[in-house]
Structures are given as C-alpha cells and as structure tokens.
Amino acid sequence: MEPGAPGLLCLCLCLCLAGVLLAPGCRGAQGRFAYKLLHDLFANYSSALRPVEDTDRALNVTLQVTLSQIIDMDERNQVLTSYLWVRQAWLDAHLTWDKDDYGGIDSIRIPSSYVWRPDIILYNNADEHFGGSMETNVVLRSDGHIMWDSPAITKSSCKVDVSYFPFDGQRCRLTFGSWTYNGNQIDLRNRLDTGDLTDFVENVEWEVLGMPATRNVITYGCCSEPYPDVTYTLLLRRRASFYIFNLLLPCIMVSFLAPLGFYLPADSGEKVSLGVTVLLALTVFQLLVAESMPPSESVPLIGKYYIATMTMITASTALTIFIMNVHHCGPGARPVPPWARRLILHHMARLCCVYEVGESCKSPQRAPGGRGSRGDAGGPWESPGEGGVGAEAGGCPRDHCPCHHDALLRNVGYIAGCFRRHRANQRRTGDWKKVAKVMDRFFMWIFFLMVFLMSVLVLGNAA
Template sequence: RGSEAEHRLFERLFQDYNEIIRPVANVSDAVIIQFEVSMSQLVKVDEVNQIMETNLWLKQIWNDYKLKWDPADYDGAEFLRVPAQKIWKPDIVLYNNAMGDFQVDDKTKALVKHTGEVTWIPPAIFKSSCKIDVTYFPFDYQNCTMKFGSWSYDKAKIELVLVGSSMNLKDYWESGEWAIIHAPGYKHDIKYNCCEEIYQDITYSLYIRRLPLFYTINLIIPCLLISFLTVLVFYLPSDCGEKVTLCISVLLSLTVFLLVITETIPSTSLVIPLIGEYLLFTMIFVTLSIVITVFVLNVHYRTPTTHTMPAWVKAVFLHTLPRVMFMARPAGGEGGGADRCSSLIDVSRPLSLSLPLCEKSIKCIKKRKRKEIRLWPGWCGPVVEPQPQNQEVTVRFPIQDDWKYVAMVIDRIFLWVFILVCILGTAGLFLQPLMARDDP
C-alpha cells in the first residue's frame, strides 16, 4: 500500500507541474535558497596551471508551495524522493570554474517534505581557478576562493542565505599533501557591467597549507648533506690529492639531483620557489669551493724557484691569522725553526765542524725529519765541502713548508667561512616562511 500511496502522490504533484517556473505565489516574491557547501575531498592543487580540484556537496534547501500534501491522505507519507529533473532548481554555478561543466549534474534525487521543503544535495567535482604563490614552496600557504551564485536570477528573484559561517568539513577526507586551515564563507551583493540588476553570490575562501614532510625528506635533507660535504673539502689535507676530486663529485651529484627533482618543483617563471633558491645557493656554494680549492692547491705546491713569499704574506698568514684561529704550528715548523737549524750549518761557505756541532746538527735534522744536507761516512771531520745541490735543499724545504702552512691557513679560513655561510644561508632561507606567515 505504501508504494501505491507514493505513486498516487507522485502523480498528483507532477500532473500540472512546470519545472521551469519559479515556485512562488507572487511574481514579485523571491525564492529563499539556504546554501551550504560540504568539502568531501581536496583532490589536487595544480601549481603550474593554477587549478584546484575539489569534490564538494552543494546543499540547497528551498520551499516549493506546489509540492505540499497532507500525509494523512497518503498513508502517512511525509517524504518523497523525486528526480531532480522533475522539479525547479536554482541554477547555482561556480563562477571561477577553470574547466568542465559550470553547473552541477542533476542526476541525483531531491528530498521533498510534505510541507513543501525541498532538499537537494548534489555531489560535484569542481576545477576552480586559483592564484598559486609558490614563493615559499614547500612551506607555502595558499588562499583559493570558490564563488557560487545564480547565473540567471538576480537578487529580486533568488535570495541566497549562507548556512553556517564556514565550509562544512565534517565529512572531509584528509589529503596527504594539503591541510585545510580555515574555510570561511562570505555573502556578496554585486552589480555587474552587463546588467542593471544586483546579483548575489556566496564565496568561500579556502586557506590551505602544504604538508612539507615529503619535500623535507626527499629535497631539503639531501641538499643539506651535499652542503655539508662541500664544507668538508676544506678540512681535507692538500697532500692527499683528493680535494678537487671530492668537489667535482659533489657538483656532479648535485647536478644529477637537480635533474631528478625538476619535475617535483613547480615549474613557473612568475617567482622562484624557496627550494629553488636553496638549490641555486648550494650550486653556487659548490662551485666556489672548487675555485677556492684550486687556489689552495696552487699555494700548497709553490716552491722558491717559482714564487717568492712577500713579507706581508708571512706577517698575515704565518703569524696573525694562525693566532686568531687558534692554530698552533708544530715546533720547528715555522721560519724561525728553519733559521735555527740553518744557523747550525752554514752552507754558504765551507764548513768546519767540530764533533759537538755535528751532533747538534744531526739532532736538528732528525727533529725536522728533513734531509737538509747529505751525510757521508767521516762527514764530521775537520773540514767538509758542501755540494751545490745540498745548498738548494737546505733553503728550499723551509720555504716550501711555509707555503704549505699558508695553504693550510687559507683552508682553515674558508672552512669556518663556509660553515658560517652554510648555517646562515640555510637558516635565512627556511626562516622566511615563518617570518612571512600570515594566518587567517
């Protein structure tokens, strides 16, 4: 009997019903539409094309005086579900739709109450235009708006009433990339240039925040490790011959890394993303380390036959800077130690050495672990004639040690400079989103 009652009710309601005419008793009356948007899912945010894709439920409630009945006449039936194509519906559309249909599909059914109240909740997937600012990517916040309103009816024909102060998020399915901070709704009365009437719209401002964990693990931490390897280049001794090799290896690894993540970073020319700035900073960082390493190696392998050490270099790099950076040169390693050993054996003229002087000279030679003059059996005799090549060795080794120490001092300077630049550069880049944060 229930089915028969609903059949009779349906036939009676839609016998002379016209779904094109507004359901008002007087033409001057406006249909009051209670409007609420429920967010089901934030599908995707396309930074390149500046499109936000969402899955929404548009809840619309209005009163249709032609759809009233007495439940007692139809076996107590208080509700009737009817196809949406059969009844009048407000033509609510998304104004800032980027692609697809502007209007929702009417294949879902509407719930009609015996008092004439009609409730229609059609689901729809919208692709709305959204101005994306990727300056602080991947620590960025976005504000995407969705503007809903009637396309045909002005304020005198349809009056929109905003239900609640914000978008309904009770049935929201959490996104793995974005978190919704707030989604307030606003009602506006606007007069467009095309028409004289005033049109109403309800606009939702969707404040979303990107979840940076994925990009932190896969982008930022590898960049930090590469920067740390660049700093270690200046702690590597020049004698090992692997300084330039390490620099080139780091540069190649960074280049390959950049090629891999090119598709991950938003490709836009409007602004440079924060992670792009950091990658550029790291690339410049590594390139400068290669240039400085080549210069340090050039200083390290200088000899008296190619370069003469200026007095200011001795004063700055052998005395002043080591004290500033708390570097202690081993005893006998400075120029003074070389002079003391050289004073024991004067190779500029024939040597006349006694046995005690010979013993002191041998001790000095062992201490420096350098062969300043060649010793033969019976060398500690009354008179020894030095060979010319021995005179060159005596002078060359102390000056070579000074050049090596200068290279070590330069390495130590840039070690601290690069550590400081790495820390300050990293902190300066990634503190920008926190300082520029503007929550709604």
C-alpha cells in the same frame, strides 16, 4: 477439550488470516496515495519556470557545502580537485499538498529532473569537461520545501603562492552562484557561516585549518543587475614532513660536505672533484623542486636556499683551485711576501690552529722569516767563498796548502752552495704550502659558518 474451545480456535485463526490479508492492503494504499500524489502534483507542472507566485519577488535559495575529501592539489597548474557534498534548499510554491488527503504522506523523494532547479554552478571551475552535480533525488515536503543533496567532484582554479614552500599555506576559494538568474530573481544565501568539515577525510599532504563562507553581491560589467554568490575559502597548510626529509635535510647534509673540500690534502687530487660532485647533487634536487612548482616569478624558499648553496659551492670550488695553485708553487716561485708571512703564517695560522709537526696551537711560534736551526743555514758550510775558514779549521793555511787542496776546497764549496740553494728552495716551497694550508683551514671555517647561517635563516623564515 473444553466446550467452546474449537470455536475460540477458529476465531483466532480467522483473525490471523485477516491480519495477513489486510496488511498488504494497507501498504498498498500508501503506494496508491503516493502514485496519486505524484500524478496530481505534476499534472500541470513545468520545471522550466521559476516556482514563485509573484514573479516580481526573489526566490530564496540556501546553500550548504560539506567538504569530504581533497583529492589533489596541482601546484604547477594551480588546480584544486575536491570532493564536495552540495545541499540546496528552496520553496516551490506549485508543489504543495494537504498530507491528510494523501494518507498522511508528508514527504516524497523524486528524481531531481522532475522539478525546477536553480542553476547554481562553481564560478571558478577549471574542469575541461565542466562536470556538475550528480542527478540525485530531491526530498519534497508537503509545504513545498525542496532539499537537493548531490555529491560533486570539482576542479577549481586556485592561486598558489609557493614563496615559502614547503612551509607554505594556501587559500583556495570556491565561489557558487547562479549563472542566469540575478539577485532580483534568486536570493542566494549560505546556510552556515562555514563549510561543514565533520565528514572530512584527512589528507596526507594538506591540513585543513577552516572553511569560512561569505556572501557577496557583485555587479558585473556586462549587466546592471546584482548577482549574489557564496564563496567558501578553504584554508590549507602543507604538511612539510615529507619535503623536510626528502628535499631539505639531504640538501643541508650535502651542503656541509662542501667546506670539507678545504680539509682534504692538496696532494690527494680530490678537492675539486668533491666540489663538482656536491654541485651536481644540488642541481638534481633543484630540478626536482622546479618540476613541481608553477613557472612564476615567485621563487620558493627552498629554491632560494638551493641557489645560495650552489653559489657558495661554486665559490668554494674556485677558491680551492686558487689554493691548489698556491700549494704547488715550485722552486722557481718568489718568496712569500713579508705582509703575507706576517698576516697568514703568523696571525691566521694561530687563529686556525695550523701548526707543524711537533708544534701545537699554544706553543710559541718562531719569528716570521727566522731560521729554524743552524742546520737550515747550510750546516758547517757558510758560503762558497769562505773556504779559508774551513781550511783553517783543518789546520792547513791556504797559502801553504798543496795545489790539489785548492781543487778539493773548490769542489766542497760548490757542493755546499748547491746544498744551500736546495735547502732555500725547499724552505720557499714549504712556506707556500703552509700558506695554502692556512688558507684552506680559514676558508673551511668561513664556509661552515655560512652553511650554518643559511640553514638557520631558512628555518627561521619558515617559522
């Protein structure tokens, strides 16, 4: 070991030991200065008085609101529940110090209950417990400026307009102001022209378009002094995808089933049942919408669509009952009137492409009331009283036939008359069935067009 090495080693050990012993002392000095500062500041301080040197001057208070999350929007009760960060800043003239006298301490954090705080509340609060901000610490600087950041879950009243639900937008206002101090005592101002949305958590139902802030000075009827407030207007737009896929599209698809009731054969017995089933399904959807909407005079757009569709289905079911009555006209019914034959069986049948077996839309139709074939007229028997023609065809004159030939001809004439009456009844019944079929096809296209136009109208109003 070189000479002088043990002394150098001892010196290093002493310096290290001194550093270990002095460091806690330095930190302890800062703690003692902070304790002394707290004691000196609040020795003669009262948090009940407004901290101004001149009581005739107003205290400037700045407000900044940060929207963190939209928790819930209760349309039925018209209440918006949101999570906010509220920052208030003001100057306390009684809480200043020289930082050089207290070890360079420039700011301290103390409980907010130690200092005077402005009674800024949410004017349109809808919370039954009227909860305020949390009791968080305030940051106190050496020049007397105080900054108080506190989170708050607020329930505010919001006028909800559901006229265009589910394609609606809402404007919810959050109005902050002092409850007891007027504008001559506290001058409340907004720090920024808009609410802070940098830390906003996206909501699954609502899209935030903006949050502008405005300062208002209002003189209320109870008092002659002006009261300033800061109002944040939360601009919301509903995300309509959920309601489109769960309420609107099922309604449109069910609505297109209603005209198909006219396409069902009348003998199936399910025409009226289909209309009633569709009407009940739409009633269920209507009740689901009504449960979430406020009971107001403003009917939502989707509610109007449901009502119009249910009215259309009710009319289609009533028409179906009438057409089924026409279809089941028996042999005792009157013949089809000439105007109905000309209008329905001729013009409307060609318009709706209703044709019989073996015909098509482009094939020429028979004249209204014409006979389809000679066989329809009763075959070889023209009339009960024209038995002589048949007898002459048989080569036996009536005057020279035996007596039993007369009885035979009478029986044949009776059978021919029954056959002709039966064919006439069948023809009359077939005409009424064709009238019912043409009316079914005509109203089917009419109601298809109505459903399409209503759907386009609803989507157009939503846009």
